[in-house]
Amino acid sequence: MTTFTEASFGNVAIIGSSSFLAQYLIKELGSENHITGYGRNNIAGLKNHILFDMPSTNLDLESLVRFDHIIYCAGSGIQSGKEEKFVFDLNAFLPIQIALKLEALSYKGTFTTFGSYFEIGDNAKQIAFSENGLLSSMQRAPNAYVVSKRLLSRFFQSANLNIKFYHLILPTVYGKGENTNRLVPYLLNSLLKDETPKLTSGTQTRQYVHARDVAVIVSKLINSQAKSGIYNVPCCETIQVKDIVATIYRALDRQHAPNVSSLDRYDESMKYLALDSSKLMMAIPGSEPKISIVDSVQEYIS
Numbered sequence: 001m002t003t004f005t006e007a008s009f010g011n012v013a014i015i016g017s018s019s020f021l022a023q024y025l026i027k028e029l030g031s032e033n034h035i036t037g038y039g040r041n042n043i044a045g046l047k048n049h050i051l052f053d054m055p056s057t058n059l060d061l062e063s064l065v066r067f068d069h070i071i072y073c074a075g076s077g078i079q080s081g082k083e084e085k086f087v088f089d090l091n092a093f094l095p096i097q098i099a100l101k102l103e104a105l106s107y108k109g110t111f112t113t114f115g116s117y118f119e120i121g122d123n124a125k126q127i128a129f130s131e132n133g134l135l136s137s138m139q140r141a142p143n144a145y146v147v148s149k150r151l152l153s154r155f156f157q158s159a160n161l162n163i164k165f166y167h168l169i170l171p172t173v174y175g176k177g178e179n180t181n182r183l184v185p186y187l188l189n190s191l192l193k194d195e196t197p198k199l200t201s202g203t204q205t206r207q208y209v210h211a212r213d214v215a216v217i218v219s220k221l222i223n224s225q226a227k228s229g230i231y232n233v234p235c236c237e238t239i240q241v242k243d244i245v246a247t248i249y250r251a252l253d254r255q256h257a258p259n260v261s262s263l264d265r266y267d268e269s270m271k272y273l274a275l276d277s278s279k280l281m282m283a284i285p286g287s288e289p290k291i292s293i294v295d296s297v298q299e300y301i302s
Contacts, residue, residue: 016074171207202242207235234277
């Protein structure tokens with residue numbers, strides 16, 4: 001069992017500092033660390049901020065070795081409308097370049113990146129995938145986002161790096177500040193405006209973890225003695241999408257279930273996505289997520 005201390009851990013670089021998850025990492029790490037953000041804008045109001053906006057600006061990779069910890073939060077999702085080349089460059093090729101540069105420079109800090117349980121692909125079996133199960137999945141990848149994330153994860157699986165790295169496979173991350181087109185904010189906004197939301201049948205099973213819980217896990221992990229590797233991040237809830245909808249309706253004291261439309265979603269073919277996170281739970285005791293979707297409703301409203 002790995003132990004860790006709560007000591008301050010110095011200078012932290014967050015690449016993609018204007019992203020949703022980065023905002024929670026900045027709040028979690030900012031009180032005890034000097035944070036430098038690399039992003040399109042400085043929405044967190046960081047004292048140290050460096051413009052980073054691919055493809056118009058480039059990172060000075062060699063300068064990254066001065067940081068104790070580097071966290072790569074940049075990414076392009078399905079809803080971005082970006083070309084496939086951009087998705088691959090940002091999600092896979094740039095973090096691979098960073099890792100290889102850090103390796104060449106014998107970097108002594110930690111490098112943290114993120115994968116996604118969407119890498120499992122078009123799965124219908126009701127099983128929770130271990131890290132090895134996800135990495136060996138041959139299920140169809142429905143889009144460029146999934147393929148790009150698979151590329152990054154399989155790089156870390158195969159590269160035999162000597163630097164200390166943590167590649168974290170995330171379930172669905174949510175919280176106030178996320179894209180308003182995603183399920184929880186979209187549903188809440190519709191109901192608060194007395195509009196009828198357009199929803200699918202919601203039979204997909206997903207795992208959900210609040211961004212604040214992810215930030216706490218990252219904070220503990222990078223300050224631990226856990227071995228380099230790929231880790232599945234634990235969730236707070238494994239639940240069908242339709243049950244999330246019902247939960248939010250009850251939380252807002254709405255009496256009628258929503259009408260199901262004929263909308264098609266990019267993830268409809270991925271019927272069951274779940275991670276076995278026992279490896280990380282053993283490495284970092286006390287890393288269980290604490291925040292449920294019901295607990296989060298009020299923060300969205302406020």
